[in-house]
Amino acid sequence: MVVIARIQVNGAQSGAHGARTSLEVLQTVNCDMPGRARQTSAAVTMWTSRIFFARLLWTAYTITSRRTKKEMTMAQIQPYLFFEGRTEEAIEFYKDALGARVEMLMRFRDNPEPPSGEGGCVQKPGSEDKVMHAAFWVGDSLIMASDGNNAGKPEFKGISLSYSVYDKESCEKAFHALSAGGQVVMAPAKTFFSELFAMVTDRFGVTWMILVVPRMP
Known part of the structure; x- marks a missing residue:
């Protein structure tokens, strides 16, 4: 089997996540060979394919995970x-x-x-x-x-995703969008820790906590 693939890199962008990449498997080709030659070729191809894809995915990872020297020392x-x-x-x-x-x-x-x-x-x-x-x-x-x-x-039990925004309008917008087909846990309201806070379980069962980040003095 011959695996044909490509990585597409859309020019590096500023920001934490660096360049955008895409991995696309274009084609797999089975090559007919007689007897022992086919077995040998299959074994070699299997390991070559594994190494190829490992290097391919590692390349994609390194491109999309570019960080500053300081950021690279921080676990995520x-x-x-x-x-x-x-x-x-x-x-x-x-x-x-x-x-x-x-x-x-x-x-x-x-x-x-x-x-x-x-x-x-x-x-x-x-x-x-x-x-x-x-x-x-x-x-x-x-x-x-x-x-x-x-x-x-x-x-999704025992876990929620926290989504932080910087104004009430964005909080309201995200709340209404995520609640479509889902279930409201807490309607948007002012709390002691946020100007506006809401909780919703979306249609897939993922619970979101949406809050306006407090402004620094």
Whole structure:
């Protein structure tokens, strides 16, 4: 098998997340060979493919993770959400609701390793076009996501995402957008820690805490 792929880099931008990249698997080609030559070629190709994709993804990561020397010494925690078959729908929703920007998206059919129950990614039958891994930006924060086991119903228990804005209008706008098809936990209201604060569980079960950041004196 020969894997043809490319990384596209859209010129470096200022800001914490640097250049924008995209990973696209263009084509996989099966080459017919006789007997032992085919086995040898398959083994070599498998490891070559793994090394190739590892280097490809590492290149994409280094490009999209450019930081200053000071920032590179700081550890980062980034949420990874499993939407169990609804990742693509969720990303489109967050594009409209929060202006999300997709960094990369890889489907199960683009996995260079064959599905296996022993380590690696287990692919459920019929999930070839589901999302194996995606990354998207909301403001300056990177959120990663996957369809995981494609169980059909995502569950997000014991965790919320905090979304900070700088004025009441943005808080109200985000609240109404995220609550469409979801459930209001707390309507926007003034609190001792924020000029306006609200909580909502969106249509995918993700709970958001939206607040206006206090202005520094």
